[in-house]
Amino acid sequence: MELQNLKQQDPEIFALISKEAERQNSEIELIASENYASLAVLEALATPLANKYSEGYPGKRYYGGNLVIDDIENIAIARAKELFSAEHVNVQPLSGSPANAAVYMAFLEPGDTILGLKLDHGGHLSHGHPVNFSGRLYNFVQYGVNPETGLIDMAEVRRLALEHQPKMIVAGFSAYSREIDWQAFQDIATEIGAYSFADIAHIAGLIAAGELKNPVPIFDVVSTTTHKTLRGPRGAIIMCKEKYAAQVNRAVFPGMQGGPHDNMTAAKAVAFGEALKPEFKEYSRQVILNAQAMAREFIAKGYKIVSGGTDNHLFIVDFSEREYSGKDAEKKLELAGISVSRSTIPNDPNPPMNPSGIRIGAPAITTRGLKESDAIELVALIIRVIEGDEKEGLVVKEEIKNLCQKFPVYY
Numbered sequence: 117m118e119l120q121n122l123k124q125q126d127p128e129i130f131a132l133i134s135k136e137a138e139r140q141n142s143e144i145e146l147i148a149s150e151n152y153a154s155l156a157v158l159e160a161l162a163t164p165l166a167n168k169y170s171e172g173y174p175g176k177r178y179y180g181g182n183l184v185i186d187d188i189e190n191i192a193i194a195r196a197k198e199l200f201s202a203e204h205v206n207v208q209p210l211s212g213s214p215a216n217a218a219v220y221m222a223f224l225e226p227g228d229t230i231l232g233l234k235l236d237h238g239g240h241l242s243h244g245h246p247v248n249f250s251g252r253l254y255n256f257v258q259y260g261v262n263p264e265t266g267l268i269d270m271a272e273v274r275r276l277a278l279e280h281q282p283k284m285i286v287a288g289f290s291a292y293s294r295e296i297d298w299q300a301f302q303d304i305a306t307e308i309g310a311y312s313f314a315d316i317a318h319i320a321g322l323i324a325a326g327e328l329k330n331p332v333p334i335f336d337v338v339s340t341t342t343h344k345t346l347r348g349p350r351g352a353i354i355m356c357k358e359k360y361a362a363q364v365n366r367a368v369f370p371g372m373q374g375g376p377h378d379n380m381t382a383a384k385a386v387a388f389g390e391a392l393k394p395e396f397k398e399y400s401r402q403v404i405l406n407a408q409a410m411a412r413e414f415i416a417k418g419y420k421i422v423s424g425g426t427d428n429h430l431f432i433v434d435f436s437e438r439e440y441s442g443k444d445a446e447k448k449l450e451l452a453g454i455s456v457s458r459s460t461i462p463n464d465p466n467p468p469m470n471p472s473g474i475r476i477g478a479p480a481i482t483t484r485g486l487k488e489s490d491a492i493e494l495v496a497l498i499i500r501v502i503e504g505d506e507k508e509g510l511v512v513k514e515e516i517k518n519l520c521q522k523f524p525v526y527y
């Protein structure tokens with residue numbers, strides 16, 4: 117890495133950044149929420165835009181000197197609108213949870229009832245977990261997946277919606293591998309007069325590429341992070357119907373946040389520009405093919421996959437019938453140069469810190485160029501590590517390094 121000034125001025129931090137860059141280059145990343153942003157996105161982040169304060173919105177700022185920033189933010193908004201067919205977009209949310217907090221603030225009062233998916237069934241902390249602001253400020257009622265099929269149980273969603281009359285229904289998940297029936301959620305929301313909110317953080321890139329169905333044209337409000345399948349910088353956006361634009365903007369600023377991070381806004385614009393290109397559609401298609409090839413290979417080797425497979429970029433391997441936990445597998449794989457995240461399985465008898473599964477995602481390996489045959493080879497290496505001893509892990513670590521050399525991340 118170049119970073120000449122940093123290297124000279126702060127060799128300690130430079131050395132650690134270089135070490136992490138090397139780790140990313142020589143290890144395999146299977147955490148479903150991670151990806152490698154392009155060098156163009158990273159370059160936009162490391163610019164003097166990081167120096168500016170821009171509270172407010174284009175044309176209506178609380179600080180001078182924002183004419184250039186206005187142009188950048190307007191481009192980011194226009195590109196996001198085109199990508200998702202959105203009526204209104206706010207590109208300022210700093211990350212996923214603050215974006216979701218702003219959504220709740222825009223539409224609800226503390227104490228209001230919301231219907232969301234249980235965390236151990238694939239939901240997200242900000243969808244009502246009791247330790248999270250969402251569970252503390254709002255009255256969350258939670259639906260689950262069908263224990264037999266592992267699929268969202270729309271009959272249960274409707275039953276709970278009719279019983280509890282929530283003011284909002286949340287759809288969109290962190291560890292759910294199947295296509296979501298957005299229209300069915302919208303129909304239930306319409307039936308009871310609730311707001312519909314989709315959190316598409318995990319699958320936004322696949323939706324933007326047209327590989328999965330898009331809730332934006334039908335839902336009231338949709339949030340997404342920008343750094344997962346969308347492959348942009350860390351950050352988030354909120355999309356909504358034009359009639360909700362003012363309340364969503366007010367909730368983001370001044371409701372939740374102060375100044376937007378203008379360097380992130382520029383990097384989001386760059387990523388949206390990339391996602392509008394035909395290559396991004398090919399990339400997204402390959403993400404799904406790689407995830408499906410891996411899930412099939414695990415099943416062929418006798419492993420259980422929640423819901424029996426995947427329609428998107430991720431799947432959950434269920435170790436509940438084996439003698440090790442998701443945490444054990446995560447740890448062993450980490451030592452072998454493979455990053456995964458432990459994951460609960462539906463109705464997990466074990467706690468989230470030591471759950472019964474691992475979540476595997478294909479966005480990052482696909483960015484570095486792996487195809488189905490490479491993904492299948494990876495599954496064999498994963499199985500050798502989780503079934504083998506420490507020595508086998510170290511042997512696999514060398515094989516992983518060799519594989520990674522064939523697929524460099526940046527250089």
Ligand code: DSN
Pocket residue numbers: 148149212240290457
């Ligand atoms: N931490 C992200 C994930 O791994 O799914 C969600 O915020």
